[in-house]
Amino acid sequence: MAKKFKGGEVVKLNSGGPLMTIGRAIGDGSSYACYWFLQGERKEALFEEEALTQHVAEEPSVY
Numbered sequence: 001m002a003k004k005f006k007g008g009e010v011v012k013l014n015s016g017g018p019l020m021t022i023g024r025a026i027g028d029g030s031s032y033a034c035y036w037f038l039q040g041e042r043k044e045a046l047f048e049e050e051a052l053t054q055h056v057a058e059e060p061s062v063y
Contacts, residue, residue, distance in 0.1 A: 002029065003025050003029035004029070004049050004052075005022045005025070005032055005049070005052065005054065006022065007022055007023060007024055007025075008021060008022065009021070009022045009054060010022075010054070010055040010057075011032075011034065011052045011053060011054055011055055012052070012053055012055050013047070013051055013052065013053075014050075014051055014052070014053055015051070018036045018037075018038065019036065019055055020034040020035060020036040021034065021035050021036070022034060023035050023044070026046060029049070030048060030049050031046050031047065031048055031049065032046065032047055032049065032052065033045075033046055034046070034047055034052070
């Protein structure tokens, strides 16, 4: 199975929540270790690929 995300990419859960960084693919690439910070504390959890969406940063407005 081809990996959808690469280490270092920023993602978010489809259901909402904080932005997270992909750490590494687990097994065949259908799950990912993700990292984020909550009140200055580093958190980590595993998520299925289907639960994640790549974060697209908005372009800054130019006036």
